[in-house]
Amino acid sequence: MSGLAVDARGLVKRFGGFTAVDRVDVRVERGAIFGFLGANGAGKTTVIRMLCGLLAPTAGSALVDGEDVLRHPDLVKARIGYMAQKFSLYDDLTAMENIQFFADAYLVPRALIAERTADLLDGTGLRGREHAFTGTLSAGIKQRLALACALIHQPRILFLDEPTAGVDPLSRRVFWRRIHELRTQGTTVFVTTHHLDEAENCTEVMFMQAGRTVALGAPRQLRQEHQLPDGRLPSLEEVFLAACATGEAGP
Amino acid sequence: MTAFLAIFYKECLHIVRDRRALAAALLLPFVQLMLFGFAIQLDVRNVELGLVDHDRTPASRALVEQICADGAIRVSRRVADEDAMETLLDRGIVRIGLVIPAGFEHRRHAGVDAPIQLLVDGADASFAGQALGHVGGSLQHGMANEIRQTVRVAGGPERLPGIHLRTRVLYNEALNGTWFIIPGLIAVLLVMLAAMLTSQCVAREYEEDTIEQILISPVSGPVLMLGKLLPYIGVGVAQVITVTMAAVFVFGVPIRGSLVLLSIATLLYLAGAMALGLMLSAVLKSQQVALQISLVATMLPSLLLSGFLFPIENMHPILQALSWLIPARYYIAITRGMFLKGTGLAVLWPEFLAMVLFCTVMLALATSRFRSTLS
Numbered sequence: 001m002s003g004l005a006v007d008a009r010g011l012v013k014r015f016g017g018f019t020a021v022d023r024v025d026v027r028v029e030r031g032a033i034f035g036f037l038g039a040n041g042a043g044k045t046t047v048i049r050m051l052c053g054l055l056a057p058t059a060g061s062a063l064v065d066g067e068d069v070l071r072h073p074d075l076v077k078a079r080i081g082y083m084a085q086k087f088s089l090y091d092d093l094t095a096m097e098n099i100q101f102f103a104d105a106y107l108v109p110r111a112l113i114a115e116r117t118a119d120l121l122d123g124t125g126l127r128g129r130e131h132a133f134t135g136t137l138s139a140g141i142k143q144r145l146a147l148a149c150a151l152i153h154q155p156r157i158l159f160l161d162e163p164t165a166g167v168d169p170l171s172r173r174v175f176w177r178r179i180h181e182l183r184t185q186g187t188t189v190f191v192t193t194h195h196l197d198e199a200e201n202c203t204e205v206m207f208m209q210a211g212r213t214v215a216l217g218a219p220r221q222l223r224q225e226h227q228l229p230d231g232r233l234p235s236l237e238e239v240f241l242a243a244c245a246t247g248e249a250g251p
Numbered sequence: 252m253t254a255f256l257a258i259f260y261k262e263c264l265h266i267v268r269d270r271r272a273l274a275a276a277l278l279l280p281f282v283q284l285m286l287f288g289f290a291i292q293l294d295v296r297n298v299e300l301g302l303v304d305h306d307r308t309p310a311s312r313a314l315v316e317q318i319c320a321d322g323a324i325r326v327s328r329r330v331a332d333e334d335a336m337e338t339l340l341d342r343g344i345v346r347i348g349l350v351i352p353a354g355f356e357h358r359r360h361a362g363v364d365a366p367i368q369l370l371v372d373g374a375d376a377s378f379a380g381q382a383l384g385h386v387g388g389s390l391q392h393g394m395a396n397e398i399r400q401t402v403r404v405a406g407g408p409e410r411l412p413g414i415h416l417r418t419r420v421l422y423n424e425a426l427n428g429t430w431f432i433i434p435g436l437i438a439v440l441l442v443m444l445a446a447m448l449t450s451q452c453v454a455r456e457y458e459e460d461t462i463e464q465i466l467i468s469p470v471s472g473p474v475l476m477l478g479k480l481l482p483y484i485g486v487g488v489a490q491v492i493t494v495t496m497a498a499v500f501v502f503g504v505p506i507r508g509s510l511v512l513l514s515i516a517t518l519l520y521l522a523g524a525m526a527l528g529l530m531l532s533a534v535l536k537s538q539q540v541a542l543q544i545s546l547v548a549t550m551l552p553s554l555l556l557s558g559f560l561f562p563i564e565n566m567h568p569i570l571q572a573l574s575w576l577i578p579a580r581y582y583i584a585i586t587r588g589m590f591l592k593g594t595g596l597a598v599l600w601p602e603f604l605a606m607v608l609f610c611t612v613m614l615a616l617a618t619s620r621f622r623s624t625l626s
Contacts, residue, residue: 052467074469082467086460092268093261104257105468149464 005030005188008062020046022211035202036192042208044192081155083146085162091135106153120148140171160191196237207243215243254470258478280440280490299327301345310356317393346372433498434586435559438579442524442549449528450541457536473618487521507593519606520582526613533621553579581605
């Protein structure tokens with residue numbers, strides 16, 4: 001069994017003549033917060049979907065939690081949590097009904113559901129709104145609910161696809177505090193984001209552009225590698241822009 | 252099992268929460284059965300006859316009486332000449348017209364053939380055929396009586412040996428067309444509504460992006476499909492109960508077969524139609540498109556190729572072959588047997604078998620067409 005939470009090699013995904021993901025390797029240490037950055041259309045969502053078994057790669061292989069995603073998608077699915085880019089819970093169900101549904105869908109034992117639900121309601125600040133119809137909740141609360149649903153089966157690896165898009169700064173801070181808590185409990189977090197300040201929270205980041213990896217490393221290490229001529233350390237944003245510029249120039 | 256129950260319960264919540272859709276699903280079949288049941292009328296009944304009587308004699312009056320004897324045809328207009336009659340027919344005020352020329356009685360008494368003219372609006376060919384048959388039958392009946400009378404008067408035998416046709420109509424004694432129509436109509440309504448109901452439920456998950464969260468979970472395709480199917484079967488059963496009650500209590504259609512067998516047939520039929528809807532929903536991924544396709548795929552074939560309105564034996568061989576694929580064909584055979592004849596499994600087992608097959612194939616298609624990955 002691989003010691004890595006995610007070990008994907010040479011992932012390629014073509015849609016017709018368009019290559020969305022071009023020979024991408026992804027290695028994520030257990031317990032990491034892996035930040036996955038890139039412009040819109042860089043191929044981030046496609047990579048995540050391939051890692052979760054939602055999309056079959058055109059070429060390449062992926063081990064997630066030591067299991068081959070292509071060969072044993074069910075083993076992988078049971079051990080990962082996933083929050084899609086678009087809100088994807090049922091608006092006509094209450095918050096509790098949504099949580100209950102995913103608990104049952106993931107075969108969480110009945111005895112554990114009540115306890116976990118209580119923890120999640122407290123941890124995500126949903127308490128008090130649990131019997132409201134999901135459609136009536138605000139974007140920030142909906143996002144917390146989606147996280148609660150993704151965590152009900154206590155996944156070992158959590159995939160978050162732009163979880164903080166369209167969420168206010170305060171909710172974002174609460175959200176990231178939660179991510180760090182999860183990490184201390186041993187969960188590996190794989191997160192895509194557009195916010196470079198959020199990337200600073202990650203133990204490792206990977207920049208993608210036009211389907212390829214253009215930079216990879218710990219935030220601090222990346223900044224040091226791209227040290228400016230005047231000796232100043234660049235911000236991650238500057239690193240990102242520089243990496244994209246070299247990426248555009250071609251390998 | 253837990254995952255199945257999760258889907259099942261969630262789907263029940265969706266159904267119950269959408270009050271308007273639920274109300275429509277429960278009321279629609281009843282309303283439609285009422286509308287169509289009263290509208291589709293295949294019998295010769297209340298036929299309006301236009302009359303031109305140039306003869307105006309006891310013989311001509313007796314002739315009209317003869318034609319109208321059983322009450323299916325009645326004289327609604329009397330006009331002076333053929334031109335006026337044509338106007339009546341053109342405008343659809345009457346659908347058949349009778350012209351009795353002057354000298355009708357005279358010719359008859361003189362022992363010469365007396366011609367009369369019958370004008371029929373042939374725009375509705377099946378009606379025209381039936382009306383012609385009806386009038387012809389009445390005339391022959393009258394003439395046979397006359398011949399007997401004449402022979403007797405002429406000193407012939409008291410009873411004229413001939414062929415006496417004793418007709419006994421089975422199953423639908425009064426030749427009540429409604430009895431024949433209603434079971435077929437129920438079959439068409441059910442398959443249509445059932446497929447339309449389920450055509451929404453997978454497509455909606457695609458349209459509202461909730462499908463991703465399902466696909467990522469360990470819930471398998473078959474579990475998802477069955478979990479979605481069963482709650483809708485519940486809705487379908489409610490529909491069946493309302494339309495069956497209407498058939499029995501409003502239209503007076505008898506149920507002579509086993510109610511248990513009828514229920515089993517209905518469940519099979521519903522399940523097959525709903526699996527078809529699910530399959531379309533999973534393949535098309537759009538509620539709008541799935542709704543339209545499922546409507547077209549169920550309504551037209553069930554109306555035209557099932558033997559509901561047109562006998563299958565009269566169809567082109569290609570259409571006859573196609574009709575084997577239409578579940579309504581089997582269900583109509585079963586319901587007509589059950590409602591009217593009291594036929595049992597001994598006779599209807601091939602139909603049951605065909606429905607089991609259809610249901611199985613559709614379920615297999617629905618689950619296999621539904622991929623556990625996004626395209």
